[in-house]
Amino acid sequence: MNPIPNSKESTKDSKESTKESNVSKESTRNTVRRDKKTIEFYFDVTSPWSYIAHKILKRYKFAGYPITVIYKPIFLGGLLNITKNTIISDMIPSRKKFFDEDMKRFAAIADIPFKYPTEFPINTVVAQRILLTLFEEKKYNLAFRLIDKFWDSLWTEDKNISKDEIISSILKGEGMNDDEIKSLKEKISQEETKNKLKQATQEAADRGAFGVPTFFTRSQEGKDELYFGSDRIFMLFRHINLPWFGFRPKTYRSQPKKKYGGQKNSKQSDKEGKSKNKTEQNEPKST
Numbered sequence: 001m002n003p004i005p006n007s008k009e010s011t012k013d014s015k016e017s018t019k020e021s022n023v024s025k026e027s028t029r030n031t032v033r034r035d036k037k038t039i040e041f042y043f044d045v046t047s048p049w050s051y052i053a054h055k056i057l058k059r060y061k062f063a064g065y066p067i068t069v070i071y072k073p074i075f076l077g078g079l080l081n082i083t084k085n086t087i088i089s090d091m092i093p094s095r096k097k098f099f100d101e102d103m104k105r106f107a108a109i110a111d112i113p114f115k116y117p118t119e120f121p122i123n124t125v126v127a128q129r130i131l132l133t134l135f136e137e138k139k140y141n142l143a144f145r146l147i148d149k150f151w152d153s154l155w156t157e158d159k160n161i162s163k164d165e166i167i168s169s170i171l172k173g174e175g176m177n178d179d180e181i182k183s184l185k186e187k188i189s190q191e192e193t194k195n196k197l198k199q200a201t202q203e204a205a206d207r208g209a210f211g212v213p214t215f216f217t218r219s220q221e222g223k224d225e226l227y228f229g230s231d232r233i234f235m236l237f238r239h240i241n242l243p244w245f246g247f248r249p250k251t252y253r254s255q256p257k258k259k260y261g262g263q264k265n266s267k268q269s270d271k272e273g274k275s276k277n278k279t280e281q282n283e284p285k286s287t
Contacts, residue, residue, distance in 0.1 A: 037240050038068045040216040042204045044076035045131075045150040045161065046124040048103050048114070050213040053230035054151060055112045056247060064252035065242060071147065073131040074201040076212055077123065082205040087121070106231070110247040113156045122154075122162040129188035129197050130167075136196070145174050 041057070043050040057069055080087050091099065100116060107114035127150050134143035149170050153159040159166050171181045187193060204214060208226050215227040215236055227236045234244040 037066050037242070038070065038217065039236065039240075040070045040072060042072045042074050042209055042214040042216075043212050044074060044079075044124055045127050045147070045154060046076055046122060047212045048107075048155055049230045051151045051155050052107060052110060052112055052114075053213040053215075053233060054147070056110065056230060056233055059247070060237075060249050060252075063249040065249065066252070067240070067242070071131075071135070071143075072200060072204070073128045073135070073197070074204050074209075074212070075125050075128050075197055077125070078198060078201040079205055079209060079211065082202065083210045085210050112247075113152075115156050115158055117154055117158050117160070119160045122160055124150075124162060125197070126164075126167060126188065127161055129193050130171075130184065132197050132200065133184070133188055133193055142174060146170065149174065 039057070041053070043054070045051070057067070061067060061069065077087070079085070104114060104116070127146075131143055131147060131150075134140075134146070150161050153166065153170060154161050161167060161170070168181055171184070176184070207216065207224060209228075211228065213228070213230060215233075216224050217227075217236065217240055219225050219239075225239060227233070227239075237244045
């Protein structure tokens with residue numbers, strides 16, 4: 001069933017589908033990256049660095065930068081298991097302390113609201129299945145509202161979004177009624193949906209991802225370029241030939257063509273010559 005609350009919302013989502021993100025259908029994956037300003041963004045809402053990256057990319061998008069961000073929900077816990085990477089709870093105490101403080105510093109410098117949750121880490125597999133399902137159904141408007149709400153709830157409001165009652169409250173707040181919420185929860189409990197999230201996570205690992213946020217863009221030679229971390233977005237922008245203005249971007253304007261020295265064109269020379277002659281005629285003659 002359609003989890004969108006009404007037909008107007010569905011129509012709006014359909015119109016926005018060409019503007020917003022898409023996820024991991026193979027046919028889509030093979031076409032979206034032809035534009036070198038397209039960024040694929042693998043994320044999990046449990047990741048504070050993905051939250052920061054999302055906020056930064058939104059600022060650049062709203063400032064008019066010609067980027068298309070393809071949001072790809074995966075399950076971070078599964079990715080860490082596949083790649084044998086270290087999870088936060090397994091970090092040595094000194095590294096865990098640094099990680100927490102570094103996160104707070106980065107958010108403050110970027111002027112992004114941030115409050116470390118009381119309960120963390122948490123299991124966000126349900127939230128990720130919901131987002132994956134909505135993207136696959138092309139319900140982009142609702143999906144992006146939920147991305148913001150999931151992240152804000154966890155990283156600014158200290159809400160444990162692994163709890164069913166919190167998830168239900170968020171879905172209701174976005175206009176879904178009880179029947180629509182029940183239908184959505186039934187769908188994400190099906191093996192097909194579970195397997196799709198596993199497949200998306202495996203895809204990320206196969207492409208070289210070992211954590212989130214992971215970004216992919218395509219080089220001019222047609223090769224995938226991987227960037228990891230919200231502190232590497234400036235490098236990503238350099239690769240796709242866009243200016244980087246820190247965490248508060250200016251309104252985007254196409255870069256003016258560079259003016260090179262050398263021989264002037266004939267029209268410019270004629271114009272400057274006439275101007276020079278006129279000036280000389282008006283100047284007093286020396287005697």
